[in-house]
Structure formats: structure tokens, C-alpha cells
Amino acid sequence: NAGVTQTPKFQVLKTGQSMTLQCAQDMNHEYMSWYRQDPGMGLRLIHYSVGAGITDQGEVPNGYNVSRSTTEDFPLRLLSAAPSQTSVYFCASKDSYNEQFFGPGTRLTVL
């Protein structure tokens, strides 16, 4: 199993550009989520999904969109990038025992 995979690993955007961070898991987990991690802080939940076709907002959803068309994929879209969105983004999926499995992260810089 590859677990949770994320692409790209690194990305630099200019203010106002849009992009999609990709996340996929091959463990057939229903629950998936996106977090951002800023220096000196823990992870903050952006959006989550409890299954295909179902998404909901987390703690810091503004500026981000998600969709869940399949169990495997959970992309995160930045609609109009801002410097405040410079961060490391982690995708995770959760098993039936509530253990979360994290991807390696995407380091995003917005200039």
C-alpha cells in the first residue's frame, strides 16, 4: 500500500493564482481531511469528508474548496492564492479505529 500520497511536494504561486493540491489514499478509508501547519503551531483543520460526495468545513476553510467524487481522492483547491496561505499542507485519512494516516505534505509559498 502506498498509504496517503500528496502532490506536488513543493509549489510557489503568485498572489491571485489558483491551484489544486492532490491527495489520494489506497486504504479504502471513508474519512479524509486537509490540514495546514504554520511555524510554531499545530495542525489546523481546513476541510474534511466522511465519504464520497460529503464534505464539511473545519476550523480554517476560507479561501479553500474541496470535493470528494471518489473514496480515493480528496483534492484541495486554492481559489485565489494569498500570502497568508503560505504554509505546509497535510492530507490525512482515518481508519475505523480513528487512527489518522498523514501524507508527506505539500510546502506552498505564495509570493
Next chain:
Amino acid sequence: SQQGEEDPQALSIQEGENATMNCSYKTSINNLQWYRQNSGRGLVHLILIRSNEREKHSGRLRVTLDTSKKSSSLLITASRAADTASYFCATDAGNKLVFGAGTILRVKS
């Protein structure tokens, strides 16, 4: 706002010593989890303790949970240099896992 808050923010110990990290939280939870993050990497799940459990062990890890005080502690015994990492507690109150800011542990050899 973050649910869990770890204490201390940073901890430096010698190899072989024990390391204790504490976590406090604000609301009712279903379970509390501890994660480790090595520099520049993703988080790795260490242990989960349910709200009706008071203590749990996994190898050199011991976690306690006091729901009356809304606090938890993580004890790493006989620490190794490889334990150097950031440690986060996370509270699960349903579909949202809320993380604290973490404790940076440095184990000197």
C-alpha cells in the same frame, strides 16, 4: 482556536532519561491521540486513548488521561536520540481532530 495545549513547549534531555509531555484541552472528547512529527515530515500516529480509559501503554510510551481535569500526559521512557521530534496531542470530539501546538523534544546523546 486550538483545543489542546501542550506543556512544555520545548524539552531537552539526555539519552536514557524519561520525557514527560502534558496536554490540556477544553471540551468533552471521544478520544485523545498523540502524534510524532520528525523535522520536515508528516505526522505519525503514536497512541490513542479513549475517554473511558485512564492509562494506556505502547512499548516505551505511557499515556494517561484525566477527563475530570481535561488533561493528558505522554511519558517516553528510556529516551533515545531517535526520539528527537515534535509531539502533538489531538482531541477527537466527532469528525474533527483538533491539534495542540506541540512539544519539541530534543534527546542528546
